[in-house]
Amino acid sequence: MKTQPLLLRKDQERRLLAGHCWIYSNEVDTQATPLKNLEPGQPVEILSDHERWIGHGYVNPHSLICARIVTRDRNHPLSPALWLKRIHDALALRERLYKRPFYRLVFGESDGLPGLIVDRYDDLLAVQITTAGMERVRGEILAALEQVLRPRAIVLRNDTAVRELEGLPRGVETVLGTPEDRLTLIEHELAFEVSPLSGQKTGWFFDQAENRTRLARYGVGRRVLDVCSYIGAWGLRAAALGAEEVTCVDSSHTALERVADNAARNHLDNRVNHLHGDAFEVLRDLRDKGKRFDTVILDPPAFIKRRKDEKEGTQAYQRLNRLGIEVLEPGGLLVTSSCSFHMDRDTFLRSVQLAARRAGRNLQLLEVGQQGPDHPVHPAISETAYLKTCFLRVLPEF
Numbered sequence: 001m002k003t004q005p006l007l008l009r010k011d012q013e014r015r016l017l018a019g020h021c022w023i024y025s026n027e028v029d030t031q032a033t034p035l036k037n038l039e040p041g042q043p044v045e046i047l048s049d050h051e052r053w054i055g056h057g058y059v060n061p062h063s064l065i066c067a068r069i070v071t072r073d074r075n076h077p078l079s080p081a082l083w084l085k086r087i088h089d090a091l092a093l094r095e096r097l098y099k100r101p102f103y104r105l106v107f108g109e110s111d112g113l114p115g116l117i118v119d120r121y122d123d124l125l126a127v128q129i130t131t132a133g134m135e136r137v138r139g140e141i142l143a144a145l146e147q148v149l150r151p152r153a154i155v156l157r158n159d160t161a162v163r164e165l166e167g168l169p170r171g172v173e174t175v176l177g178t179p180e181d182r183l184t185l186i187e188h189e190l191a192f193e194v195s196p197l198s199g200q201k202t203g204w205f206f207d208q209a210e211n212r213t214r215l216a217r218y219g220v221g222r223r224v225l226d227v228c229s230y231i232g233a234w235g236l237r238a239a240a241l242g243a244e245e246v247t248c249v250d251s252s253h254t255a256l257e258r259v260a261d262n263a264a265r266n267h268l269d270n271r272v273n274h275l276h277g278d279a280f281e282v283l284r285d286l287r288d289k290g291k292r293f294d295t296v297i298l299d300p301p302a303f304i305k306r307r308k309d310e311k312e313g314t315q316a317y318q319r320l321n322r323l324g325i326e327v328l329e330p331g332g333l334l335v336t337s338s339c340s341f342h343m344d345r346d347t348f349l350r351s352v353q354l355a356a357r358r359a360g361r362n363l364q365l366l367e368v369g370q371q372g373p374d375h376p377v378h379p380a381i382s383e384t385a386y387l388k389t390c391f392l393r394v395l396p397e398f
Helices: 080-097 132-136 138-149 206-213 233-240 253-265 279-288 307-326 345-358
Strands: 004-007 022-024 043-047 053-059 065-071 102-107 116-121 124-129 153-158 171-176 183-187 190-194 223-227 245-250 272-276 293-298 328-338 361-369 388-396
Touching (some): 043 065, 053 132, 080 138, 102 183, 116 138, 138 171, 190 233, 190 253, 206 233, 223 233, 223 279, 233 253, 245 279, 307 328, 307 345, 328 345, 345 388
Parallel strands (some): 004 043, 124 153, 223 293, 293 328
Antiparallel strands (some): 043 053, 053 065, 361 388
């Protein structure tokens, strides 16, 4: 695999030397190293303008993030041996953290494998490749996963829109075994049937697992509303903690059918019901009917997927939280999340605070959670710290 040099413009290496691994196209000296001469996914050696060594990585001349650093050891370029080492290291962390083999095994840049996501469902691996560099070595990556994990099945969940930014096709493909689209996952003694081939993301949201355990500390009360419930992870946790009436809201009929199935599987079906519809419309209807809850959980999809969506997305978070606050009993618990990495924690909290003021309520922030440790944060890459989950007490003004 031939490695080409990629030279940076003057004074563009500081962020990279501090640990970040993304290189933008406007940071490259295209006179010295024309991007048009490089192929998507091609390995490169990244050098400063005065040829100071920075790292081995790969390039995509058609993407705004035109290169990513994979290793800073000059003696270890991109190779099957490197993939094996990184996957072994990732597995060692998860085996230290979890008793059961249900977790995110590889989290991109944070595990030294930019462009690769791997979720583990016992002996099935759901793999997502998001960059041309990882697509180019797909065979080597899959071989390394087979060697380290010995899985029964591997599914490529390459149906994410981010692949289009890299000029890659979207699709779902089984590359090992003949997996069924229904399997049982255990999270803190609750059993959930998930769909790794067709479900949202790869079938489950491992990143919220630690936050869901935090519900026990605060108590959920008698009536709980779980908005954007997907297949019931938050709602069933609340029911298991003693809530007598849990209402799960989602826009997907399929997801709500799975909520009912999962509730029955855990003998919680007498406590869990569901409402189908748009989150905003259902909340307005509940508010107008005078419905009130002791705990409201808001776990929507990212409203800010691109920087240009920031204004509109921020307004959406404010509207959703105001509606959620308006159906809370005084002193009730609001659990509200944002998975938009373009919105930092402080901005998200300001949005929730503004929503509370418009609803005539006061907030007490009890705790802020982030994604679980199977989604480790890279200290130099703020984009890896994407999840904010706030636990708040909501009180009337007086």
